[in-house]
Amino acid sequence: MKDLKYLKLLSEQFPNVPAVSTEIINLKAILNLPKSTEHFLTDLHGEAEAFKYMLKTASGVIEYKIDQIFEDKLTDTEKRELATLIFYPKSKMKELDERGGIPPEWYKEALDYMVQISQEVSSIYTRSKVRKALPEKFAYIIEELLHIREGEPNKKDYKAKILTTIIEVGQAREFIIALSELIQTFAVDKLHIIGDIFDRGPTPDVIMDFLKKHHNVDVQWGNHDILWMGAALGQQALIATALRIALRYGNLEFLEEGYGINMRPLARFAMNHYQNLDEEIYQPRLINRELDENEIKIMSQMHKAIAVIQFKLEGQLIKKRPEFEMNEALYLEKIDYQKGVLNLAGKKYQLTDQKLPTISPEAPYRLSEWEEEVIEQLSYSFKNNDKLQEDVRFLYNNGSMYKKYNGNLLFHGCVPLAENGNFSEVKVEGEKYSGKKLMDFFDDIIRRSYSKQEADAEFKDWLWYLWRGELSPLFGKDRMTTFLRYFTDAEEDDLYQENMNPYYQARENEYICKKILAEFGLDPETGHIINGHTPVAEKKGESPVKGNGRLLVIDGGISAAYHEKTGIAGYTLTYSNTKMRLISHQPFISKKNALHKDSRDTISAAEVLKFEQPQKIADTDIGEKLNEDVEYLMQLLEAYKDGIIKEKYN
Template structure:
């Protein structure tokens, strides 16, 4: 690229202020030239590997293992490197060592007869594997991934060249010394961690980290320690974000879902939320009520009958408060068009029935001691006091606030990355498949603008000052994101929570999906969505989660002739009976796209002790004829921009517009 004509000189002069700042980093022609050469070389490296996971729902053991084995990438890399030179059981042992080095080494110490020989063989193997994994990166990037204690030694070993006889004894000496000074375990752990870092360059979470499973806070800690991650908020994540911001209706939903699945680990142990006020209130108000409709859906076998009764009472108590608070929001926002969700005033309390549209249903539970029939959405004084205490617990939980801050820092409603469009739920569409227009605060939005607006509102709900009208409005809008008919996160026409608890007729439980799900298998509609987000439809994909793919019924995760990929396959154990598998993950490397389906995972304990990996099946969705390079990625575009700026700086130096330091 040259800038020798007058127009380009004028361009350089117009950018002189910026170029002078750039000159502080590259103070002379030599420095600028070296960086251009370096960046140009990086463009020719193979594209790094991206890993996509969706709908984790607190299943921390499965997630932890999936993160460590990179959905089978490490095992495939071991097969590539060692081929038939190792037996299958040796490859499996090496893979387990890479996944769980600390725990596996403890077992090896007690089972291996000739530990020194095992160390020697294993060190050579794990270094060979690390060489292969690091080969697509620059030395600089690999160096940054190395632990400080062993950085020099590992770097030396990674760049060993077997044919160079001059250093053969040198490398053997390093291995021998590592073993002799009793540092082999630490060295193996260090290299295993480097392999895990380098085998996947970027992790994409397509929403729903929270709810149902027992360890969402453990997953959040793992993500905070990950070297490169982004999150597209799911509807359950949004719920927790609003709860942490102090939205009382969302706090009730969070607690109700936790009680529904008898999963209080994250609430109490993870985030230190004090549930004693709720337990005391529930025992007093529902003392003689069996609350049989509120027995947890997933029963923890360790819970006693007494504990189950208490959880059921707490479950009912918080549900009734939720219906009241949600009714207040709906009454304040006519624009939500959710009057059909105002149900407490439709109950005939003396007769124990409810009228929905033109039909009258008998209620399966008629005990409503806190509801005043003439003002059913008003909280009692005790309910007011209870919800105030619960709100303080959520807002003051240091760990929860730290995790939610991270969710905002690394998260968004959607992401465009390397010709892929990532979002958890859907795009609101009309009956004909065109983009539906939403009115938010008296302004019209559709398509991409809807997601952009909700992204802004989600941030305002958390970061705006308490007590301001703007924060109150934003919090109400985030609640709408959780359950509103035109919400891009919810994707259904209504949430039938009340009906599922109080009406036995299953027809009333149905939650009809919105128009997006009628059209997500339509290639033209998917192409229009990609265009709306400024992505070329011929080479781009939409990657979705949210609605589990019912694989056992023959449903495919590949929609619209490959334009849309749904990677929610039942990571959450509660969904696995419906899906027939335990989740999908997606890998995007320099050779193309690979979709992997997984069988249910036993436990980390079995994975370590019995070397049981997740059984997975991989489908090659796309195979690149020409291997993709960094130049073909978003990072490549950024690097080309940097190169153009550095070339402008070179001309400025050569023309005397900027003096070399």
């Protein structure tokens, strides 16, 4: 008998033949349920309103279900109205109230439709799982309604009476809200965020609030997430970078109100040392909003102040960690401060901004006394911010460098490759890391940076490397030319060129995609790589499907900053028991606009893959674990029958 010790432990949970038999029956039945739907999003970049809409709509899954259920029963306009009610129940009913009130007949019809949708989306789950998700105050009634099938004659009057009584006792509104939340929960069982929650957009903190409440979510870290994770741990170069990007896009509000970070020390310093600022480069890039002149002036001053601090801190780090091999970026020591010229690779570039009062030519990377004070105060504010620390803890606990899930490989950026298609090597203290081993090495470094944050700065330095290092799987470029874009205005484009890792060209090749899948222990014939990080320029004809369908890039530019480049407002992916669907989104304008749309033109979907046979739980990772459980339970059943383990009855 195998694993007798384990079987004895298992017998404490299932103490006799009836108990273990019941569990075997239960698990074998579950294995034959349909696979639940997965929802993939990436590169959210602080666009909370667009993110919430994608989540509420399940990227078209709910509308798809409405089409299936009410194909010939409702017009397209009626279907759209029903969908909007599910997405925004409070706002929709308020709007109807303002139009002249809601009659009981409307409530009864809406409730009936929503019960039918609830039945459909919950039908692939066990009763136990459905019961746990029901709102406590309506649990019994909803459970009853979910198990009355359409056209069932014996319970037709029973169902009708439940619905009319809900209206009579004044609970129709609350019931509709509860059903809408239930539909949104069951439409998608698993949510995957493939990196870059932070930066550019105005409300990453709101996105984090939604993710923390989600019933089943994982995150594959992006470089912008690592930036904020490192900043929260007090890595000063990352703090300066995070603030510079926020100021660049005029996003002070989420810093001060969303996270309560005290920006006054930086504001005071900037106004004292950068009073006469006329360079446009420091003015915030405002997208779909406006600031007054005084706000723009102060924000521009703060922007320049923190940019200079960032470049100094980065120079210190490059000198401290020669193994990062980033000496090319030691720009401050390559400046002739008297002539205002940057000497780079035998060429001279006139500085566009020569007013650098806090830089000492003799020691350009040394922070001034005032800069030291500012960055220390900002570090304290980041490290002692309860909201930020809670969000970062969530990212550490629910995130990873990559994830293998149901035969697919999920990661944000790349698996670094050399030009010849081999995995690039990173050498650390005599040990070489490449491919999966490199991703595991960085995953370990990130976790140790959090667990040992007070003990050792070495791990936090690696977080900075992951943000912008040449062989960082999250960055995927040979260099970052931010300094050059701020301080030069050269005609030749190659000065600002950031060359992508060879991975980004190689992923067009099916052989390379299969090689990567095999490296991570996945079936190269059936698995897919699901990627973010690089916005797909759809309007230029670029396809998000690479490697003959083996790789899907689902970054279509949710961030408003990318809409012009991509021509769309993001991709999402859904993976149900029958198909994979890639959804292309148009810009989300506002909730008000969504409420009043007459047509359903916000998304378009394309089937990436359709399965010959619908997938069951038995075909998933959970199914593999359940089959293992069944095997052990069968052994326990055999042990009871053979008398090896004695049954217990109360």
